Every structure is written in structure tokens, then in C-alpha cells.
Amino acid sequence: MATAKRKHIVAGNWKMNKSYDEGRDLVKSIVENLQNTDVMVILCPPFIHLYNAHAKTNDMANLFIGAQNCHQEVSGAYTGEVSAEMVKSTGASFVILGHSERRAYYNETDELIGQKVKAALANGLQPIFCCGELLEVREAGKHEKLVEEQVKKALFDLDEVDIKKVVIAYEPVWAIGTGKTASPEQAQEMHHHIRQLVDKKYGKAVAEGMSILYGGSVKPANAKEIFAQPDVDGGLIGGASLKSADFLAIVDSF
Numbered sequence: 001m002a003t004a005k006r007k008h009i010v011a012g013n014w015k016m017n018k019s020y021d022e023g024r025d026l027v028k029s030i031v032e033n034l035q036n037t038d039v040m041v042i043l044c045p046p047f048i049h050l051y052n053a054h055a056k057t058n059d060m061a062n063l064f065i066g067a068q069n070c071h072q073e074v075s076g077a078y079t080g081e082v083s084a085e086m087v088k089s090t091g092a093s094f095v096i097l098g099h100s101e102r103r104a105y106y107n108e109t110d111e112l113i114g115q116k117v118k119a120a121l122a123n124g125l126q127p128i129f130c131c132g133e134l135l136e137v138r139e140a141g142k143h144e145k146l147v148e149e150q151v152k153k154a155l156f157d158l159d160e161v162d163i164k165k166v167v168i169a170y171e172p173v174w175a176i177g178t179g180k181t182a183s184p185e186q187a188q189e190m191h192h193h194i195r196q197l198v199d200k201k202y203g204k205a206v207a208e209g210m211s212i213l214y215g216g217s218v219k220p221a222n223a224k225e226i227f228a229q230p231d232v233d234g235g236l237i238g239g240a241s242l243k244s245a246d247f248l249a250i251v252d253s254f
């Protein structure tokens with residue numbers, strides 16, 4: 001089990017799913033069925049749900065709301081975009097940044113993601129920063145180097161106060177939405193590598209305090225084994241976060 005110093009986190013990334021009514025029902029079901037737990041639970045629905053999700057969970061000590069993206073600029077002529085300040089004004093506390101789908105479909109680079117991380121922090125949002133390699137990168141044995149670059153480029157010019165607010169999610173791209181999960185050993189190896197990078201740059205206390213989540217086809221059937229790894233502090237859950245029973249079973253895996 002991960003050390004008691006770190007927060008255990010299970011975050012649900014709904015992606016582009018759920019109409020307003022469906023989202024309201026899912027939040028309701030999670031609120032009604034969430035057991036008393038020490039795990040920090042974060043729901044990351046599409047923007048349209050943020051305000052209601054926060055309003056319905058505001059009085060729950062362990063349930064927080066996050067967005068799936070924000071823009072790097074403060075405001076202005078960016079049609080269709082949502083700023084970090086606007087996300088924060090809904091009551092959200094977190095924002096997923098650097099998800100592989102945004103890197104792939106919206107050409108988000110490490111540099112841009114770094115700018116978004118700073119915009120989020122400047123507006124009181126905690127980034128859930130995603131990193132992870134494509135299958136061919138792993139097969140070429142370059143996965144540690146690639147993730148190292150992603151982490152360094154987007155995060156390592158933050159100061160010590162800000163880096164402590166960041167949650168890292170390691171999500172091997174070949175495991176997202178594919179049903180293929182990294183083995184617990186593969187997850188542990190990369191999480192340990194990331195923690196060592198943070199240690200080298202910011203010192204042991206920051207590294208040991210940072211929650212590093214695993215994401216990629218986590219389900220009730222495999223969560224326990226993955227969460228039992230010493231450097232895995234929880235999960236970022238896609239598909240299985242869309243059903244209250246599955247998502248809560250994953251939360252219960254701790």
C-alpha cells in the first residue's frame with residue numbers, strides 16, 4: 001500500500017459523455033452511495049456539469065469537482081474556450097491537463113500544457129497533469145525518457161509551493177480505453193521513476209508527498225492490485241467512471 005503520508009485519490013474523467021440530466025443523475029447516485037472514506041474522490045465531468053456537480057457535493061469533505069481542460073489565456077477572443085478563472089468560478093477545485101486525447105486530437109504540446117498548468121495554479125485550481133507513452137515508444141524502450149521529458153517540460157519550472165499542488169497521472173496511451181492495463185509492475189516502475197525525478201528536482205519531502213495516479217482501463221476487477229503498488233496513490237478512471245457502481249467499487253478498492 002502507498003505510504004500514509006500521501007493522499008489516496010480516485011478521479012473520474014467522464015470525457016465527452018452525459019447529457020445534463022444524465023450527469024445530474026450520475027452525481028446524485030455517487031453522492032447517495034459513496035461510503036465514508038479517506039479516499040479523495042474527484043469527479044471531472046464536461047464543463048456543463050461543473051456548477052451543478054459542485055453545488056450537489058459542496059458539503060462533502062472528500063468529494064471534489066474538476067474540469068477536463070482550461071485555456072492558457074485569462075480571457076478574450078477565443079471562441080469556444082473556457083478559462084481557468086471561469087472553471088474556478090463554478091466551484092471546481094481541479095483540472096485535468098495534458099490528457100493524451102488532447103495531446104493527440106488538439107495538438108497540445110508540453111509547452112502549451114505547461115502554460116495551462118500555470119494558468120490553473122494562478123486561479124486556484126490544482127492540475128491533474130497527465131503523462132504517458134504510446135505503444136511504439138514503450139516497445140522501443142524509450143518510455144521512461146519520454147515521460148521524463150513530458151514531466152520536466154510542463155512542470156519543472158514551477159516553484160516549490162506550486163509543485164506541491166500538482167497531482168500527476170501516469171496514463172500509458174496504449175492502455176487508455178483499450179481494455180489493456182499496464183501490469184502492476186509496469187505501473188510501479190514508472191511511478192517510482194516519476195517520483196525520483198521529483199525528488200531530484202524538489203527534494204524528498206515534495207516527492208514523498210506527491211500523489212501519483214495510474215490511468216488506463218482501471219476497473220473494479222483490477223484496481224486493488226494496481227493500487228497496492230507502493231508508488232501508486234490512486235487512479236484516473238475513464239470508462240468505468242460513467243457507472244456509479246463501478247466507480248464506487250474502484251474507490252472501495254483502497
Ligand code: PEP
Pocket residue numbers: 013171175176177178179215216217218236237238239240
Ligand atoms: C482516461 O481517459 O483518463 C482513462 C484512463 O480512460 P479509461 O479508464 O477508459 O482507459
